[in-house]
Amino acid sequence: MTVLFVVLPLAVLLSGLAALAFVWATRRGQFDDLETPALRLLTDELDERRPAAPKLSPPRRA
Amino acid sequence: MTQSLSPALSRLPVSPAATAPSSEPACAHCGLPVPAADVTADRGAEARFCCTACAVAHSIIQGAGLGAYYERRSELDGAPARPSGKSYAEYDDPAFASRHVTSAAGGGACLELFVSGIHCTACVWLLERLPRVQDGVRSARFDLGRGALEVIFEPASVRPSEIARALDRLGYAPHPSLAAQRDGERRSDRALWLRLGLAGALAGNVMLMALALYSGAAADPAYASLFRWGSCLLTLPAVFFCGSVFLRGALASLRTRTPHMDLPISIGIVAGFARSAWNTALGSGEVYFDSLAVLIFLLLVGRWLQARHHRGATQTLDLIAALAPATAVRVDGEPREVPADALPVGAIVEVARDDRIPADGIVVTGESCVDTAWLTGEALPEAVKPGDRVYAGTVNLAAPLHLRVEVAGRETRLGRLMRSVEEAQAHRAPIVRLADRVAGYFVVAALGLALVTFVLWRFLDPSRAVDHAVALLVVTCPCALGMATPLAVSVALKRAAAAGIFFKGGEFLEALARPGTLVFDKTGTLTEGRLALASFTGDSQILPLLRAAEERSGHPIARAVVASVPAGPELVVEGVTEFPGAGVEARVAGHCVRVGSGAFLAQELSGSDAEFALELGAQAALGRPAIVVAVDGKVKGVLSFTDPLRADARASLDALRAAGYRIAVLSGDQPLVVGRVACELGPLVAAEGGKSPEQKLAWIERARQSGPVVMIGDGINDAAAMSAADVAIAVHGGAEAALVAADAFTTVAGVGKVLEAVRGARRTLTVIRRGIAFSLAYNLVGVGLCMAGLVSPLLAAVLMPLSSLTVVTSALKARTFQQSARKEMKS
Incomplete structure (x- = not known):
């Protein structure tokens, strides 16, 4: 059981690392929008199936 | 872009004989039933539309290769995407840019817009394909949680107003959001x-x-x-x-x-x-x-x-920018375009037909009609002649006007009114x-x-x-x-939004639930906000002639005539002369047709059957605007018009009364008209007409001393009163100012949504x-x-x-x- 004195701080330290990752992700705006990315996933394939239709606009500048 | 739209637009109007409806056709864009006179000539049998706007939206979407939208979207929910047709000219104002446009990486600009009308995944997809629809747009990202679209564009090749119009044509009406506020949020x-x-x-x-x-x-x-x-x-x-x-x-x-x-x-x-x-x-x-x-x-x-x-739901638009045009045409000296709020006193400006008046001033030359509905709530346009005063934000309906500027910018009546809205909003005690x-x-x-x-x-x-x-x-x-x-509250707000009622905060939901006085605006809120034919006395043979003579006029009565008289065979119309505030004269199929007020046709009336003059008097007593039609010098008919009550108005008000609310009607329209409408609405605690926006504000402030007041309105003339009320609700189709002043707004027209909001709140x-x-x-x-x-x-x-x-x-x-x-x- 004495191992707890080592493992417990270690576990807290690991959680601390996870917390840091969370802070980083939040600051980067990863959690700004929690709804739309899920929907985007559903409609991604629509672009691939796009027929070669006449375009009104010139190709998109990336 | 513009070129691709014009063929579709030019196809209006369509003669009814062109198409025969097949078995239950539904609009290919919005799913509403297609009327007999549909706008589908170019697309053969496979796509039909209920209106030109839908046909335009459809052609843009197909043209950009985004047709997958139609396969993917979920069931239509009865809230079809309908373009509003606004010009969004205020988006190009430098003041607008400084407040709403931020710079993005790589030399682009970033504009965030709140977008309404999103109902399914396919809408999100379509919105994010904006670069294919509008040149110069680099990317568009939609945030469903906030209802906001972030557009990165190249300021050199596209203007913000073009982006807004492109969105609007697809049926997603944009509203600006404040960049600075967004960062803080x-x-x-x-x-x-x-x-x-x-x-x-x-x-x-x-x-x-x-x-x-x-x-x-x-x-x-x-x-x-x-x-x-x-x-x-x-x-x-x-x-x-x-x-x-x-x-x-x-x-x-x-x-x-x-x-x-x-x-x-x-x-x-x-x-x-x-x-x-x-x-x-x-x-x-x-x-x-x-x-x-x-x-x-x-x-x-x-x-x-x-x-x-x-x-x-944060609302940010500079109110005056939205309502008064950003620029005006000065005609003293070399004609030139100048910013409207920098107009000096005494400058002479020209206001073209259908344009908004840029500043308060006195008419110097020209006679016209001015639609003051937004400012005063008066349903019928006001006739103006040299020497008359006109106000910024009103619309010149009939003929070009020159006016001498008296005040511009924030000192105009509109500017002062909007300032009082801002002040009332700032001084509002928060709801506990x-x-x-x-x-x-x-x-x-x-x-x-x-x-x-x-x-x-x-x-x-x-x-x-x-x-x-x-x-x-x-x-x-x-x-x-x-x-x-x-x-x-969160659950309720979400469900309310799904039902087409948007609250700007949960506290308003709580405040709305306390029984108090509900004050309704009349025009556009309880009524449809447009004139419709109420009665016709006379020879119905003349109706096609009348329609032909009125077809090109922008006057609300003329529009009501065109809307209620079915289109007949094409007639030759020559020499149309409009007499602002009086009537129209034209030669239709060889007949001299004169249409207008009783005063305009006094000579014909005196020479014809007394029946018509009596009818005219009877309609005036009812408070209905009426016109007289004379063909070849003989009076042939009298038509009267009314702004019809919304179908759900009476039932909704009854239900609200049953729930313990007191109902009042405040209107800028004539007291006679308000009184007549009030009769159809059941018991009211007050029904007052002829109220200026300033008087409405005072009325609300007085009423608040005796209990909570909820104001329901749609126009600029209601905005000040709305911001003074405990809770303000803007009904669908209302002016931007009303939306800013409101604590809640509905996306479906009618009083029914107000009832639903109250019930849900309770x-x-x-x-x-x-x-x-x-x-x-x-x-x-x-x-x-x-x-x-x-x-x-x-x-x-x-x-x-x-x-x-x-x-x-x-x-x-x-x-x-x-x-x-x-x-x-x-x-």
């Missing part, structure tokens, strides 16, 4: 999310350690001490970083002496933490770290839910939420009971007195309360009350146990989530707006 959102996430992680870890303590696994004092110190260290950031939201709120509440939920919460947290830390240091006594960490996490969940709904009102008593009760417990146990067992008093403070910490209300308040009752009942039990000295940290840790769970379930299961939304879908 984003920062505070992230900060709250960070606290929420960390609080969750800390609570989980502290709970694990508490489990070891409760289960007795740490019977050895060395381990017990380890776990206690561990929990203490982990709870420290939970209280002072994550929980700082509540501590700061409590301090503010103390400073301003207004009751707030944060105060009892903070007392519980701080007292619990201080005592637990003290006991940890001593190595004996009870610790509540797990309860506190979970408490903070749950409360932050509630706070986060609450914060999410304060966004999305029910939960916060309860919080005041809560603090007193909790502190009082803690004191009683302390004194009681001083006599029974002095060593445990502090522990028991602290236990009481922890147990009574209104966790369920702090979470139940935001959750109930149901929500019931849910909130129920949550508070649950929470208090639990606290009573907790208090009893504490005073008896029976509460252990374990019991507290079990009781608290249990009470939260009941309250949360009750909030989630409650039917607030849901049922009505479903009914709406079916019908």
Whole structure:
């Protein structure tokens, strides 16, 4: 059981690392929008199936 | 882009004989039934449209290769995408750019717009393909949670107004959002999310350690001490970083002496933490770290839910920019375009037909009609001639005018009115939420009971007195309360939005539920806001001639004639002369047709049957505008018009009256007309016409002295009054100013939505009350146990989530707006 004195701080330290990752992700705006990315996933394939239709606009500048 | 649209537009009007409806055709774009005279000539049988706007939207979408939208979108929900046709010229104003456009990486510009009309995944997809529809747009990202679209574009090749128009043509009407405000919001959102996430992680870890303590696994004092110190260290950031939201709120509440939920919460947290830390240091006594960490996490969940709904509905547009044109054409000296708010006094400006008047001034040359409906609520246009005063923001309907500027910019009548809106908004006392009102008593009760417990146990067992008093403070910490209300409101707001009612904040939902006076605007709110044919006396043979003569006029009466007389065979129309404020004269198929007011046709009336003159008098007595038609010098008919009441108006008002609300009607229209409408509406506490916007404001302020006032309106003339009311609701199709002044707005026309909003609000308040009752009942039990000295940290840790769970379930299961939304879908 004495191992707890080592493992417990270690576990807290690991959680601390996870917390840091969370802070980083939040600051980067990863959690700004929690709804739309899920929907985007559903409609991604629509672009691939796009027929070669006449375009009104010139190709998109990336 | 523009070229591709023009063929579709030029196809209007279409003769009814062109197409015959097949079996139940539905519009390929919006799904509404296709009228007999549809606009589908070019697309053959496979695509039919209910209107040109839909045909245009369809052709843009197909043309950009985005046809997959139609395969992918979910069932149409009866809220079809309809372009508004606005010019969005104010988006190009430099002032607009400085407020709303920010620079993006790579030399682009970034514009954030709130977009309405999104109803399914396919809409999101379509919106994000904006670069294919509009040149110069680099990317578009939509945030569904906020309803905001972030557009990155190249300022050199596309103007903001073009982007707005492109969105509008697709049927998604944009509204600007403030860039600076957005950054602030984003920062505070992230900060709250960070606290929420960390609080969750800390609570989980502290709970694990508490489990070891409760289960007795740490019977050895060395381990017990380890776990206690561990929990203490982990709870420290939970209280002072994550929980700082509540501590700061409590301090503010103390400073301003207004009751707030944060105060009892903070007392519980701080007292619990201080005592637990003290006991940890001593190595004996009870610790509540797990309860506190979970408490903070749950409360932050509630706070986060609450914060999410304060966004999305923020309104920011500079009001004057939206209503008065940004530029004016000066004609003293070389004709040139100048910014409207920089017009000097005495400048002569030209206002073309159908243009908005840029400044207050006096007409110098020209005779026309001016539509003042937005400013005054008067349904019929006003005739103006040289020497008459016209106001900024009104629309010149008939002929070009020259006017001498008297005041421009913020000093115009419109500018002053909008300033009063801003002032009223700024000085509005915040609504104290029910939960916060309860919080005041809560603090007193909790502190009082803690004191009683302390004194009681001083006599029974002095060593445990502090522990028991602290236990009481922890147990009574209104966790369920702090979470139940935001959750109930959050759920209700979401369901309301699905039903087409958008609230700018939960507090308005609470305020709306208190019975008070509902003040309705008439034009556009209770009525359709457009004239329709009410009666016709005379020879119906002349109707095609009449329609032909009126077809090109912009006057509301002419439009009503065109709308109510079916199109016949093409007639040759020559020499149309409009006499502003009087009538029209034209040669139609060889006949001389004169249409207009009784005064305009006085000569013909005196030479014809007295029946017509009588009819004209009768209609005037009813307060209906009427016109006389004469063909070849003989009066052939009298038509009267009315602004028809909305179909659901009477029933909705009856239901509202039954719910205990008092109904009043305030209008800028003539008292006679208002009186007639009032007769059809059942008992009212007031029905007053001829009210200027300033008078409406005064009326509302007076009415507020005797109870809560809800103002429902749609125009600029209502905006000032709306911002003075306790709650303001803008009905569908209202002016931007009304939307800014409103606390809630509907996306479906009619009074029915107002009724639904009120009903939903009342149901929500019931849910909130129920949550508070649950929470208090639990606290009573907790208090009893504490005073008896029976509460252990374990019991507290079990009781608290249990009470939260009941309250949360009750909030989630409650039917607030849901049922009505479903009914709406079916019908």
